[in-house]
Amino acid sequence: MSTFDPDALECLAAIVEEGGFERAAQRLSITQSAVSQRLRALEAQIGTVLIVRSRPLRPTSAGQLLLKHTKQMRLLRADLERDLKELAPSSTGGAREEERISIAINADSIATWALPALNDLARQGLPMEIITDDQDFTQEWLREGQVLGCVTTLKQALRGCKVVPLGAMEYVAVAQAQFARDHFPKGLGPHNFREHPFIAFNRKDDMQSEFVGKAFGLKRVTLNQLFVPSSEGQVRAVLAGWGASVVPELLARGLLEQGQLVNIAPAYTLPIQLYWHCWNLESEVLDSLTSALMQAAGGALSVG
Template sequence: MLDYKLLRALAMVCQEGGFDKAAKRLHLTQSAISQRIRQLEDQLGSPLIIRGNPPQPTAMGQRLLAHYQQVAQLESDLRGEISLPRQGEFLPLPIGINEDSLATWFIDAVAPLALSRNFTLRLSVDDQDETHRLLRDGLVLGCVSTRSEPLQGCSAVYLGSMDYRCVASPAFAAEWFPDGLRSEAIAKAPAVIYNEKDRLHYRFLEEQLGITHHDFPHHYIPSTHAFLGAIAAGLGYGLVPQPQVAPLLAGAAALDLRPEAKSPVHLYWHHWDLKTGAIKELTETLVNFARGRFGK
């Protein structure tokens, strides 16, 4: 039988990104954390962590983390059903989220639930095409993703679509796109892209303009706030969520370079296939909020 004291040590190292941080969370020494994980590895006869910076779970470690998250959730559900005292503790909810959703709607959606149920949010931010990896690795209970197909043992619920606009500052548009978004200008004009994982800009060029070459200058700005700031400052043009860029468009501080193109990104909520407790409440909260915000 698995020793969940040892499993918790493994989970904390992966969630906190290091042995020292895990030790502080569990009020143990770093040596004690290392010993617990080594003991678990000895019992299972397999390495569970790639000891890098930060530590990463192996394939076996990922399976154990997924199991631990589900057991922890089931235990929390049981406490609620039989009214066991929480001893003043808050229940942590590890969630994978993309930064655009975090900046535009997610906190509004979950804040009432977190406040009423003493949940603490443990958010891991990644590109919306990549957050499902956090769920697969057992690091989160659920995630917002652009992928529609659920992982094995998980469910996926469609939330709705968030429109993106291709925008630039008026001065940038006048300098680089005086005749509109033409292929020749796009090959020379600097673009603003979130990071190397972000495919949204490339999909926009392919779907809206039929441009398949990716040989153009571009900035990587991996911050939602700084991303829009870079565009407003004239560093380049890029795809920005409609709710975020609307004030700049209304004030003529930014121009929509392709007004007829909304470039929707479809969002799905993926979660472990548990039908009670925090996951059920969180799923219902997100779906209900999405109906109002996205017109689901």
């Protein structure tokens, strides 16, 4: 098997992660010409194109395989760093930019339980990169080899990966107190959900329509939606009277208790089962990430 130049592999990863040759050069502290030369040398060694020069840039199938290999090498180096620090705490410096350990987590988990789960690892110096996406799409980052693990709603494991159930996040329909009194005096129902806007995360987000459909037994639900690509931002928009929204109960709990938000469909809660997927590798770093997320989820999420 061919031996690949680690600098060339990190160059490929930098191009994909930074979205271009110029930003990759800045990150690696080399010239843009050097970035192009390293990529060309790697493509010549492989015998195929590794990057599609589109907008945005994206890796080819071969590029994705090499990107996954690069991430695995980072994981091995991170394991080595942890072991060396235990043997000789003063012998290692800070992690380099290219040593980042990338994971994909849905925005609602980031806004509620996931960040506290990672506190100890961050304080220990693990160079994490958290990528956010809709919970139904985070697995695509893992499939493409751009992260080593993800929190997702999908149960089926990818080849070479393992799956751990985390629990269910409970979602509730909420509105600002005065907005609820004015527009939902009898609560959300099967005949009034079209009359007022719902605040969704983005166009991928079908949480609002899924909640309404399942709450009232409707097969097709069309909503008037506004889009705010932030879990906390959705709640702020609701508080400002933009409309109603379906959000994690964990995120709304304090505001519901204070009376600033009102549960406009108290008879129904939508549970969304979450899973942690990661590469099936022997790694202390990966084991630590898995353990931390499982422990935090166990204390925050309901049993699925």
